[in-house]
Each structure stands twice: as structure tokens, then as C-alpha cells.
Amino acid sequence: MNALLEVEKVTVRFDGFRALDDLTLSLEAGELRCIVGPNGAGKTTLMDVITGKTRPTSGTVRFDGRDLTRLAEHTIVGLGIGRKFQRPTVFPNHTVYENLELTTHGSKRVSRTLFAHLSTDERLAIERTLELTGLTDYRDRIAGLLSHGQKQWLEIGMLLVQRPQLLLVDEPVAGMTQQEIERTEEILVSLAGKHTVVVVEHDMDFVRSIATTVTVLHEGRVLAEGSMQEVQNDPRVVEVYLGA
């Protein structure tokens, strides 16, 4: 088995409250995994731990064999982990194009970015991203003026030009129309295989349509894991979450 990401016995405690409780999770390269769970199950905390925003109280997170728990956020990004936040976060005073430029895969050191020019390769990637996200006509628009849905798209686009090995996507379809949701599905599914994708989502229909494997979190622990069907039929899951 070729595990890309291994979360091992991770516990995160906030003032006695266990946001993650001895959580163990493993992801294979090329997988598309959905993480679901009721509010407070620890989904976002898990993302925070992987990306270095939160330090675990105990446990290790290994990415490609490297321990992430001691690394700074920007170093982790440099290793090939990209993250999309729950609320769309773009740079409001930069144009759409500049937003994409800033996330291009390349050296992020001051000494490099001072003299950096976009390579043909990078420009091509940006053009394709613009097209893919339907933002071609908005390339010179200040990102702060985009609609909510467009910002979501832009953020996904920023993640794509970054070319990460592992994409962590937090509620990608919040606030999107049905049509936009379908486009997002299409993108995420096409990414899997070459890239490893983790999606945190509340929208169960969305999860059903994209997921191969679903992990259900509850109170900081893995409650169930398997295909959507298996998970849906698990009595414990039905009890805490799915209900209907």
C-alpha cells in the first residue's frame, strides 16, 4: 500500500475539549476522499492540523514520509499540499489574473519573486485555469468585486495553478448554484488519480456523486469509513448524522 498521507493517533485539545481524539486516518496517492460529519466533528481541525495551522497535542502527521507537525504553514505548502478555505478567500485588491499569478507553482522566496516573470508554461496554466473556471472574461477584474460563486471558483483556480500533490478542499460548493456544483464535481473527479483530493462537505448529494471513499468523523474520531453505501447503512452513522 502506498499511503501518501498518514494521520496517526492525533489528538488536539482546546482547553480540555478534544477537537480531535486519537484520530488515525490514511490516504493513498490518487485517492478522492470525502470527509463528512456533523458540526464540531473535527473536520476543519483535521485540515488545520495537516496544513500546520494548528499543532496537535499528540500524534504525528506524515506526508510522503515526512512529519508535518513541526513545519511552518508555508513550508507545508511547499511540499505540495494546497488548501481551499471554507469561506472563499482571495486577494481582494488584485486582479483575477494576479491572484492566479501569485499562486503559480514556483519559488516563493523574496529573492526570486522580486525578479520573477511568468514562464510560457505558467501563463498557459493560468489561461487554462481561467477557462476552466469560467473567469476568462474577468481576468482583469479586481477580485474583491467578484460574486460569491466567482470567488469560490477563483479560489479553486488558485489551488489548481499551485499544482499540489494533495488538495484539501473545505466545503467547495457552499453558496453555489446547481450548475456550478456540477462543474465543481467534474473538476474534482478529473483531478483524482493524478492528485490526491480530500473534500470536506456537508452537501450529501454532492458527496454521493463524487466520492469513492467516505470517512465519517464524529467527536474527533473516525466513526466509519467505506463506500457511500456502506457508510449510509452503518447504524452508528445513521444514528449520529445521516438520520434520514
Place this chain on the structure above:
Amino acid sequence: MTASMPPAPAPPKERRAASVLLEAGGQATLPPLSRRRARPLWEIWAVFGICLVVGVVVPLLNVVPAETSALHLSEFFVSLIGKLTCYGIVAVAMDLAWGYAGILSLCHGLFFALGGYAMGMYLMRAIGTEGNYRSTLPDFMVFLDWKELPWYWHGFEHFGFAALMVVLVPGAIAYLFGFFAFRSRISGVYFSIVTQALTYAAMLLFFRNATGFGGNNGLTDFKRIIGYSLREPSTKAALCAISGLALGLTYLLARAVVGSRAGRVLTAMRDVEAKVRFCGYDPVAYKLFVWTLSAVLCGIAGALYVPQVGIINPSEMQPSNSVEIAIWVAVGGRGTLAGAILGAFLVNGAKSWLTATFPTAWLFVLGGLFVLVTLLLPGGVVDIFAALARARGNVARGIRGAQSKAVAPAPSAAPAGPVGEEPRP
């Protein structure tokens, strides 16, 4: 990135797939590089004009026409312009850190003074034995009954060494201070307050006679700089010209930084620091870079300032001086380099005029100006120009729009339009 990959054909069907997008290489037709925000050409010309006036016209009008001529500019005026130009450099430095990177420093007066002191130490040593006490030591040391030069004064008899210190001392202090502050993620008002404490502490230190920088009198009575007498009008004119040149170079440097990808990272960091981190950039490195650069520029400005005004003392390190620098930039226009220069000239020009004619009114005017600009022109005085340009642009666009509507149905997505020209929040 593998540029050697075989060219990926991009039929419409495949173009929709994100995996294709993420593959490197390919030779699809590439549209011309996206039109960025319009280059501020008018700004470059305006600054070039200012530098030309300061660097060439003013010095020449002092030196060439006879003193009785109507065109002759007095020495006082020349030094005043030279002084304002130095303030202009400080304003650009402040704008880099505050306007573009969101680091509100309230100790830029300290960096300015440190550069000034380094130059002052050279000028003191250059007096030689011509001081009041005919000693090889600076006068204040003789007065304090010191027998030999403190160790940290050694080397300052060489202009090159002093020039190096002008850059190194403010730079090193800024780097060290910034390293600890930024690494601890101190930002916003907390950072501002700490910087203010820093300059205040330095002022108290420099006020002490025992520190060895002339106490509250500071360093003064300079005679010459690299052999040229400071009393000569031609020396003063030359210093003014050099200041103009320095301002121009500072502006070009700042413009290059702001226009680079690093500059866009700085602005992005100002707006959403967390996101910058998640794009793989280390905010500490970027802050340190712009902060240290800014401090070095202030040091250079201070070094040019001191020979022109003939004195440097610890009052330059008063916190209020540093606050004033922030006011220049706010009045002129934060986040526009020309605005910062304009602000420095406007506020300081008004200051020299008012403190001479209505000395009691100055602080009220300064306070009032700050309030008025904040209320009416939140983007600074340059907002007036921007509004004028926009009004003209709207008229032009209106005409074009009417024409294109007559020819063809309007395209669905309007390009950036007027908002694209306004970078500030």
C-alpha cells in the same frame, strides 16, 4: 515543470478537464500577457518632474543667475527644497512599508536620525582641529573632558566608512527588531506601539552625554564634506541636486519593488495575511525585506539631510516626528508612491511657511489637515487627481459605449472598467 513534454493537443472536449490543465507543457495558442492595471505613467512623469526641478533647476537658479537677478533663488530656499526632498525619500520608504505592506511603523524617524548621526559623525571628524578647542577630538568631547575617541567613533574619519554605516546601522537595527517582532506575529497597532517605544528609548539614550553622541546638543558646527566647504553656496546647491537624484532613484527602486511579483505578495499580505501563508509564502521574510529596505532608505535620507541643515540631535527621534511621517503619507495618498512624495512636500512646505509666519497655528493646521483628509479624501490628496482622471475616462467610455451599442449588442462581461484603476480598499 517539464518543458520538454510533447505538445498537448487541446481539443475543446479535453480542455474542460482539470488534469490537462495541471500537466505542464503544451503549445496551445497563448493570448498576449494579461493587461495589468494601467501603468501609472503620469505618476512616473510627475516624479521625474519633481526630481528635475530639485536636482537641476533649483541648484542652477541658485548658482547661475546673479544675486540681484529676479531668477536667483536664495540659499535658504535651496536648503529648504533639499530638506523637503529628503523628507520625500522618507515618505516613499514609509509608503513601501505602510501603504503597500500594511506595516505601520512609528519609528521611521529613528532610522532617519541614525543615518543622520552616521553622517554627522563623519562631518564632526572632518572638522579636524578647526573646532573651538583646536583639538583633534570633537568639541563636545573636549567639553566633557574626554581624553580619547570612544571606540565606536573610529573609522568615521573616512567618508566611505560613514556612508557604509549610513546604510548598515539602520538596516541592521531594523532587521533585528523586525526579525523578533514579525516572527512573534506582532502586527497592527501592537507593532506600531512597540516601534514607538523603540524610537523613544533611543531618544533617551542619545540624550545622555555619556552615550557619546553629543547629548541633547547633538552634532553640529560642521565645516566641510569630502573637502568642500559647507558654507559655499555651490556645495549647498550640489547637495540639493544629489538629494533630487536620490529621490528619483528611490522612487524608481520603490516602483520596481511594487511592480514585481514580490510587490504583489506584499499587498496581498497586507490584505489577507493568512492566505498568503497558504500560498506558500513566508510572511516573515517579506515583511523583513520591505521593512529593512524602508529603514535603509530612511537612513540615506537622514544622511543627505544632515549636511544641508547643519545639525543632528536626539529631538529627531521624538515619537511625534515619526507620527508626522505617517501623516505625510496619509495626506498625500497611501499606496501611491507619488502621493507619498506629494504629501511630504505639501505638509512640510506648509510647516516651514506657517511656523515662520504663524508659529502657534501650525499644530492646529496639521491636526485639522489630518482630520479633513481622513474625512473627505480617505485616499489622500491624489484622490483628487484620480477622480479627475476617472471623470475624463467616464466621459470617453460613455461615448465609446454608445458607439459600440449602436454597432453590436453589448458583450456580457464588462472588463475591469474604472474600478480597475483604483488599487486601494
